[in-house]
Amino acid sequence: MISIQELSKIYTSKNRQVIGVDEVSLDIQEGEIYGIVGYSGAGKSTLLRCMNILERPTSGKVYIDGIDLLSLSKKDLRKARQSIGMIFQGFHLAMGKTVLENVAFALKAAGKPKQERHDRAHRLLELVGLSDKADQYPAQLSGGQKQRVSIARALANDPKVLLCDEATSALDPNTTQSILKLLKKINRELGLTIVLITHEMEVVKEICDRCAVMEDGRIVEQGAAYEIFASPQNALTKRFIRTVIDFHVPEELLKNSRGTIVQMKFTGGKAGDTVVSDLLQNYKIKGNILHGNVDYIQEKALGTFVMELTGESNEVDRAVESLRTILDEVEVLNHDRTADQPVARAE
């Protein structure tokens, strides 16, 4: 649906050049929610604004639905932009117009007759849950309600793509959740492709199918959101993930435990597997779960557990080795050999 090829944007001011986006290539599939995450100055806004040519790239290509946007005349680009809606952190509503007029106005630009504009605006307000606010002015609304109006307005011309520029960054956590739910709803119900930029990994965790991490104008890592959370490769990605999933084993717990302490990460189907019970059955060891956490990304479980294993050294080592063959990540946090002793098996 969206194909970005070797896109760069270089700003030149007073003989100084600033690289906004540096040779980025990206493919976003139809109907997916794609997140672009990065700290301030990473180039997210610039990249997003290049997707509808609000910002003209210095080099590279932008295709939306197979159309090479940079080859279009001004008139054709204006038309192509009708299939790309956009919402912003600051909402950008017309304060002198009512909620209904804000939404209907977007249809005026597309030359729709008045009655059709009003009927459609009413339907869109219903979709975003604001039917009762049609005649109010933006100043009378909360931040979350304003963002709902801007979503309704962005959907007015039936776009195929919705670009979201830090759409929830100005909102409190509860309102953020409700806006993310709404975005997911319109993605699923209307089949809309959504691209969002954010500095909050939580947003990616909540609704993104795939994501990219940006730093210094470049994409440092990209992939399915679950894979990124389950096995991040880049140091920056790891930092972002720690803001959402911070698995920390308390020092006291390690100090007071005996035997071999193993930290295990369970991904995908294995999270619900019988790994632990099989382990205790197949080896002459005792196991005790000390600590654990399960998160859900794209409705798939991602779990981390810490277990204390005791038994004869040889049996414990074999058990740990077998865990390593089953699970992607197994780390021995502590190994107190003095606690190793045979475990009697109940026959």
Ligand SMILES: Nc1ncnc2c1ncn2[C@@H]1O[C@H](COP(=O)(O)OP(=O)(O)OP(=O)(O)O)[C@@H](O)[C@H]1O
């Ligand atoms: N109009 C401009 N003129 C000059 N430099 C710019 C311009 N817009 C952005 N930049 C520079 O490009 C780089 C990327 O900025 P950009 O706004 O895209 O980052 P961002 O990741 O969206 O950050 P933020 O979340 O703070 O907006 C920064 O170094 C920024 O200073």
